[in-house]
Amino acid sequence: MNIDHLKLFVRVAATHNISMAGSEFGLSPAVASAHISKLEESLGVRLMHRTTRKVSLTDEGETLLPIAEEILANVDVDRSSVGSGSLAPSGTLRITAPASFGRMHIMPGLSGFMAQYPKLKIDLRLSDNIVDLVEGGFDIAIRDAALNDSSLKARKLAQDNRKIVASPKYLEQHGIPQTPEDLTHHQSVNLFGLEVWQFAAKQGTKNIKTNTVLRVDNGEAVRDACAAGLGIAITSTWCSYEKLNAGELVEILSDYPLKSSTDIWALYPNTRLVAPKVRAFIDYFIDYFKDNPNLI
Incomplete structure (x- = not known):
């Protein structure tokens, strides 16, 4: 079996897209498709179902995938053992990230990352919509959420420390709530669907339905509306650290x-x-965020 064809096969299995996987190796869609066909011919089996939208593995393809990954992993180990090392990352890295977090924290870090890996090109999609990583052909999805998708691997980049905040102007006019129950007598600014705030209590979770006066679909908008005195809000430190530091x-x-x-x-x-x-x-x-603890 051709090692390059195996590498392409593994990436097609991950992206479900021959053209996208081929572009990572500098191959045109036609050449990438031809390489997969040659791999199938060499094995005498069909490895993929091809449609206009995406490709999926046949039973034979599913059988081959772990074998191919094992072969390639062993090839990398063998190369390292004789001093050749691993190749520098190259091709196009496709990333999807939440709009606010991506703009505020991924974008500033990209200059150093791309300087370290000059052979890489980046496609970055900033959207607050949950994008299907595999269907969309992305290599990485940045999520600010609880994990609930066991079909994907995940690594924690940073903590998401959330706080209840208000502007000094609002507190001067409306007073300072002393308990979570006091929030029902105050105005709040919320993201859509997050009007009920959950507190950790000794007896379990305490749910407080807030008096929402403004709903928006963006964390920066919640932060700015709160700073303008429109109500109390929950915000992440990574989003509001500047306004917290400025008072x-x-x-x-x-x-x-x-x-x-x-x-x-x-x-x-x-x-x-x-x-x-x-x-x-x-x-x-991970290292970048460790060096910027006040942002997270």
């Missing part, structure tokens, strides 16, 4: 911790062989 927002109810299982995660396809560019991106940003 435009202040934390309240700090003695009543929120119940939250969210963190900043990097999700990627669940294959045994992780693409070097994926590993490089994740390792880089």
Whole structure:
């Protein structure tokens, strides 16, 4: 079996897209398709079902995938053992990330990452919509959420510390709530669908339905509306640290911790062989966020 054809096969299995996988190796769609056909011919079996939207593995393809990953992993080990090392990450890395977090924290870190890996090109989609990683052909999905997709692998990039905040102007006009129950007498600004706030209590979760006066679909908009005095809000430190440091927002109810299982995660396809560019991106940003503790 041709090792390059196996590498392409593994990436097609991860992306479900021959053209996209081929582009990572500098191959045109026609050449990439031809390489897969040659692999099938050499094995005497059909490995993939091809449609206009995506490709999926046949039973034979599913059988081959772990074998191919094992072969390629062993090839990498053999190369390292004789001093050749691993190839520098190259090709195009496709990433999807939440709009606010991507703009505020991924974008500033990209300059150093791309300087370290000059052979890489980046396609970055910033969207607050949950994008299907495999269907969309992405290598990495950054999620600010609790994990619930066991079909993907994940590595934690950073903590997501959430606080209840208000502007000094609002607190001067409306007073400072002393308990979570007091929130029902105050105005709040919320993301859509997050009007009920959950607190961790000794007897279990305490749910408080807030008096929402403004709903928006963007975390920065929640932060700015809160700073303008429109109401109390829940915000992530990574989103509001500048306004907290400047005194435009202040934390309240700090003695009543929120119940939250969210963190900043990097999700990627669940294959045994992780693409070097994926590993490089994740390792880089874990270190990057460690060096910027006030942002997270």
